[in-house]
Amino acid sequence: MRLPPAILANTEEVLREILRFSAPADTTLSRYFKDHPRLGGRERGAIAEGVYAVLRNKSFFTDFAGSGNGMRRLAILGLSEAVGAESMGGLSEEEVEFLTRIKEIDRTLMPAQKRANLPDWLYEKFVAQYGEAETVILAEALNQPAPLDLRVNSIKATRDEVMNELAQAPIAAEPMPFAPLGLRIHKKPSLQNLPLFKSGAIEVQDEGSQVLSQIVGAKRGEMVVDFCAGAGGKTLALGALMRNTGRLYAFDVSEKRLAKLKPRLARSGLSNVHPVQIAHERDVKIKRLAGKVDRVLVDAPCSGLGTLRRNPDVKWRQKPEAVTEMHDKQVAILDGAARLLKGGGRLVYATCSLLDEENERVVEQFLAKHEDFALVPMNVVLAEQKIELEMGDYLKLLPHKHQTDGFFAAVLERKKMAKPVAPVATEETDAEEE
Numbered sequence: 001m002r003l004p005p006a007i008l009a010n011t012e013e014v015l016r017e018i019l020r021f022s023a024p025a026d027t028t029l030s031r032y033f034k035d036h037p038r039l040g041g042r043e044r045g046a047i048a049e050g051v052y053a054v055l056r057n058k059s060f061f062t063d064f065a066g067s068g069n070g071m072r073r074l075a076i077l078g079l080s081e082a083v084g085a086e087s088m089g090g091l092s093e094e095e096v097e098f099l100t101r102i103k104e105i106d107r108t109l110m111p112a113q114k115r116a117n118l119p120d121w122l123y124e125k126f127v128a129q130y131g132e133a134e135t136v137i138l139a140e141a142l143n144q145p146a147p148l149d150l151r152v153n154s155i156k157a158t159r160d161e162v163m164n165e166l167a168q169a170p171i172a173a174e175p176m177p178f179a180p181l182g183l184r185i186h187k188k189p190s191l192q193n194l195p196l197f198k199s200g201a202i203e204v205q206d207e208g209s210q211v212l213s214q215i216v217g218a219k220r221g222e223m224v225v226d227f228c229a230g231a232g233g234k235t236l237a238l239g240a241l242m243r244n245t246g247r248l249y250a251f252d253v254s255e256k257r258l259a260k261l262k263p264r265l266a267r268s269g270l271s272n273v274h275p276v277q278i279a280h281e282r283d284v285k286i287k288r289l290a291g292k293v294d295r296v297l298v299d300a301p302c303s304g305l306g307t308l309r310r311n312p313d314v315k316w317r318q319k320p321e322a323v324t325e326m327h328d329k330q331v332a333i334l335d336g337a338a339r340l341l342k343g344g345g346r347l348v349y350a351t352c353s354l355l356d357e358e359n360e361r362v363v364e365q366f367l368a369k370h371e372d373f374a375l376v377p378m379n380v381v382l383a384e385q386k387i388e389l390e391m392g393d394y395l396k397l398l399p400h401k402h403q404t405d406g407f408f409a410a411v412l413e414r415k416k417m418a419k420p421v422a423p424v425a426t427e428e429t430d431a432e433e434e
């Protein structure tokens with residue numbers, strides 16, 4: 001069935017706003033749909049996918065869209081990529097011809113940078129790290145929409161039980177290769193109304209995030225801190241891995257993000273999670289737990305460049321100066337979080353960035369300053385967790401190799417005979433814990 005011609009005008013209108021890059025694309029889309037309540041589910045899906053296709057292919061499309069009515073042409077290119085030219089209504093003869101001409105272009109013959117569809121600064125950084133040939137393959141994988149990944153909440157169900165119930169919906173799901181509780185769905189069904197979702201038996205979570213939670217190695221009865229918990233994606237996974245025992249603190253500076261954790265927590269059935277808003281990484285609330293914690297996960301704020309499959313606008317919105325600032329912030333957060341660990345305890349540093357500056361360089365800087373911590377090679381950690389992934393010292397998940405978002409992680413162990421934690425100046429805050 002063809003989409004109504006008005007969808008093209010809607011796509012053009014929202015695209016004009018999104019390409020100003022003054023807000024995240026998903027925020028602008030949600031607001032647009034709220035302001036246009038008459039758009040149905042299918043229309044919304046087409047507009048959103050059309051916009052995302054433009055964001056993924058912006059360099060390439062912009063060259064062909066030209067000036068004048070360029071925004072309409074961009075919308076046409078985006079929608080045709082997302083839903084197919086045959087599903088679009090309202091195209092003039094000239095526009096149909098334009099689409100045919102574009103379709104005939106063999107993209108594999110284009111220069112590497114054009115194929116990569118990345119801003120110059122990012123393309124250069126990727127080439128310096130990965131080389132030109134791999135940058136193109138990586139960029140092409142980042143330019144594909146991500147599949148829908150689910151994590152089974154082991155407190156409520158087994159993976160087989162969930163797979164069987166999904167099959168009755170009917171939703172085809174397959175077990176993931178690396179995440180023991182993961183299921184992958186290739187279509188995008190709405191899950192919100194499924195009893196499985198309402199009961200907290202499933203959560204949406206990329207396989208890479210699930211592997212990260214797993215390598216924390218949190219055990220029953222332990223004291224664990226998720227230092228940058230946000231809306232709690234990894235907190236919920238950790239709480240279930242601890243079999244709802246011990247104590248799991250979910251720290252974050254953002255009240256809004258922690259508030260989003262609350263309903264998920266209620267659904268999950270976990271009672272071992274304690275959300276705590278902190279003012280910053282040197283908050284006095286952290287000092288109280290210093291030297292007492294078994295495992296700390298620092299899922300640090302980062303450029304997010306590993307998540308371009310889901311957030312293609314990030315590559316156009318991110319700036320090289322911001323990456324440098326992010327590095328300094330990451331070092332400060334890791335430093336603050338490290339004080340929590342007891343001797344023998346493990347600190348896991350993770351990002352969804354693909355840039356060394358936010359990954360290896362942060363860990364190296366940390367280790368140079370903290371003689372009481374040592375790197376646990378990732379191949380050792382993965383073997384402990386029985387995850388069959390070939391890695392060296394670090395976890396480096398890449399979309400073109402592992403079909404996950406891009407993730408980095410390092411595991412740092414505090415030496416057993418470490419000196420008692422030196423008192424560190426903290427800025428007192430008034431707020432009480434929890």
Ligand SMILES: C[S@@+](CC[C@H](N)C(=O)[O-])C[C@H]1O[C@@H](n2cnc3c(N)ncnc32)[C@H](O)[C@@H]1O
Nearest residue numbers: 228229230232233234252253254281299300301
């Ligand atoms: C990558 S996100 C975390 C995502 C989350 N772990 C998940 O799995 O859904 C990074 C988080 O760090 C938080 N953050 C930023 N600065 C922080 C700080 N100084 N201390 C603790 N958290 C911080 C942000 O509010 C954000 O929620």
